[in-house]
Amino acid sequence: MLWLKVVVISVSVYIVVGSRDFPPGFKFGAATAAYQIEGAWNVSDKSPSVWDKHIHAHPERVIDVSNGDIACDSYNKWQRDVEIARELGLHFYRFSIAWSRLLPKGYANYISEAGKKYYNDLIDALLEKGIEPLVTLYHWDLPQSLQDLGGWTNPLVSDWFADYARVAFSLYGDRVKTWITLNEPVMYCDIAYNTAVLAPGIYSPGRGSFLCNKHSIIAHAKAWRIYDEEFRPKYNGKISLANQIAWLEPATEEDIEITDITRQFLIGMYSHPIFSKEGGWPPVIEKIIAEKSKKEGLNHSRLPPFTQEEIELVRGTYDFFGFNYYTSRTVATAKEGDKIGPWPYTGSSDIGVHLTVKPEWKSAATKWFFIYPEGLRKQLSWLKKVYGDIEIFITENGFASYDSGLDDQDRIQYYKDHLEQVLLSIKEDGVKVTGYTAWTLIDNFEWMDGYKSKFGLYQVDFEDPERKRTPRASAHYYASIIKSHSLDVDVNVKISDEL
Ligand SMILES: *[C@@H]1O[C@H](CO)[C@@H](O)[C@H](O)[C@H]1NC(C)=O
Numbered sequence: 001m002l003w004l005k006v007v008v009i010s011v012s013v014y015i016v017v018g019s020r021d022f023p024p025g026f027k028f029g030a031a032t033a034a035y036q037i038e039g040a041w042n043v044s045d046k047s048p049s050v051w052d053k054h055i056h057a058h059p060e061r062v063i064d065v066s067n068g069d070i071a072c073d074s075y076n077k078w079q080r081d082v083e084i085a086r087e088l089g090l091h092f093y094r095f096s097i098a099w100s101r102l103l104p105k106g107y108a109n110y111i112s113e114a115g116k117k118y119y120n121d122l123i124d125a126l127l128e129k130g131i132e133p134l135v136t137l138y139h140w141d142l143p144q145s146l147q148d149l150g151g152w153t154n155p156l157v158s159d160w161f162a163d164y165a166r167v168a169f170s171l172y173g174d175r176v177k178t179w180i181t182l183n184e185p186v187m188y189c190d191i192a193y194n195t196a197v198l199a200p201g202i203y204s205p206g207r208g209s210f211l212c213n214k215h216s217i218i219a220h221a222k223a224w225r226i227y228d229e230e231f232r233p234k235y236n237g238k239i240s241l242a243n244q245i246a247w248l249e250p251a252t253e254e255d256i257e258i259t260d261i262t263r264q265f266l267i268g269m270y271s272h273p274i275f276s277k278e279g280g281w282p283p284v285i286e287k288i289i290a291e292k293s294k295k296e297g298l299n300h301s302r303l304p305p306f307t308q309e310e311i312e313l314v315r316g317t318y319d320f321f322g323f324n325y326y327t328s329r330t331v332a333t334a335k336e337g338d339k340i341g342p343w344p345y346t347g348s349s350d351i352g353v354h355l356t357v358k359p360e361w362k363s364a365a366t367k368w369f370f371i372y373p374e375g376l377r378k379q380l381s382w383l384k385k386v387y388g389d390i391e392i393f394i395t396e397n398g399f400a401s402y403d404s405g406l407d408d409q410d411r412i413q414y415y416k417d418h419l420e421q422v423l424l425s426i427k428e429d430g431v432k433v434t435g436y437t438a439w440t441l442i443d444n445f446e447w448m449d450g451y452k453s454k455f456g457l458y459q460v461d462f463e464d465p466e467r468k469r470t471p472r473a474s475a476h477y478y479a480s481i482i483k484s485h486s487l488d489v490d491v492n493v494k495i496s497d498e499l
């Protein structure tokens with residue numbers, strides 16, 4: 001009798017505990033990007049990128065008039081970054097290669113020895129500690145020499161990128177098994193060209209943004225096909241791109257249709273050509289832009305069409321869906337006087353919508369960031385519904401604060417709330433989520449927010465020439481989740497220098 005009782009209790013305990021476990025094989029990591037951490041913008045033969053040029057020309061556009069010249073000095077302090085990845089127990093570390101560090105001329109016929117060595121050393125050190133390197137080829141830092149020829153608005157950029165990708169696969173593909181071609185084209189195309197705030201600082205709304213969009217998708221597809229044909233047979237890795245998506249929710253019942261259209265505009269433009277069965281632009285958007293262009297007296301749509309050959313080139317060029325999630329918006333048809341605000345408001349003028357937030361969504365420490373954890377789960381379900389039962393890898397998620405202190409309970413809450421939604425998505429909704437990436441490993445140069453908004457699991461002292469890194473409470477929390485492979489961990493974490 002007693003024995004039976006014990007068994008029953010232990011079974012029920014097992015179920016409760018088990019429901020907060022992540023599936024076996026689920027991977028945890030953290031991410032960074034070259035311009036945001038490396039510094040050493042002008043060492044050896046590295047050439048300037050569009051971010052070097054843009055911020056040197058317009059320091060006033062960054063909140064604290066700072067730049068990435070030194071940043072976290074990870075070009076020199078990378079061994080400490082690897083140690084941090086090990087302290088956290090990361091399964092993988094996602095970092096990006098600076099194109100202009102590896103190929104200073106932009107083109108593939110000259111490889112920098114120093115650049116090649118830097119990434120070789122980093123990859124080898126990670127593997128030595130049992131951490132998988134996950135490499136992004138493009139995290140916004142185009143070589144300025146290619147920008148001078150039009151950058152992402154020049155159709156030839158897709159070949160320049162494909163050549164660069166082949167060099168990276170040849171040099172590192174034996175050890176790097178997961179690749180991201182492009183990070184968040186919606187940011188360096190839509191937001192960049194619709195506002196001129198982000199590099200390259202060119203204002204060309206509804207023109208430059210669409211050219212950049214199309215050429216990015218073709219560049220991604222060419223790199224994917226090169227990997228698929230020349231490298232996959234020997235290295236057997238995976239490759240895709242990472243899209244940032246804000247969950248969009250109708251403001252009222254009357255806004256359901258316009259919300260669907262807005263999703264196609266902000267998500268579909270970077271996903272439909274690759275992940276849908278039919279490929280090409282989302283038909284509803286193609287139609288809207290064609291009609292608007294006609295009304296504007298143009299004989300050609302501002303949205304450059306895909307040829308049938310291009311549609312076939314691009315369609316199906318993925319091994320998983322890379323999904324960056326931070327924030328959500330509500331969608332309503334725009335009325336007179338509605339402001340176009342910071343992204344993801346920006347760029348929605350072509351479809352005439354007003355994006356705002358619910359009053360109960362708390363804001364984080366940057367003007368675009370409102371917190372809605374359920375948005376992550378809803379977006380995962382939407383992706384499954386629209387693109388099928390594909391593997392989804394969360395390539396970024398994290399929290400911004402202005403407080404640079406170590407006791408970051410707000411960040412712990414953000415991670416807890418979002419990881420709960422990931423678990424629900426896997427267990428209740430049957431979405432194939434296979435990995436989660438915290439943004440970010442260490443405080444870094446956060447683009448137009450400079451060093452003011454902090455995303456790091458580790459604090460970086462930017463006053464210290466050594467750029468000392470110290471774990472925050474959230475680092476302890478994340479490490480314990482990884483260690484137990486479960487959300488059943490103590491949220492009351494103590495801070496200490498040692499992790
Ligand atoms: C590199 O840039 C720094 C400013 O970040 C400057 O002080 C230094 O002189 C430059 N070095 C070279 C070799 O141009």
Ligand SMILES: *[C@@H]1O[C@H](CO)[C@@H](O)[C@H](O)[C@H]1NC(C)=O
Pocket residue numbers: 297298299
């Ligand atoms: C558009 O095409 C028509 C017919 O070919 C031509 O008459 C007209 O001038 C063109 N308009 C523009 C803006 O090029």
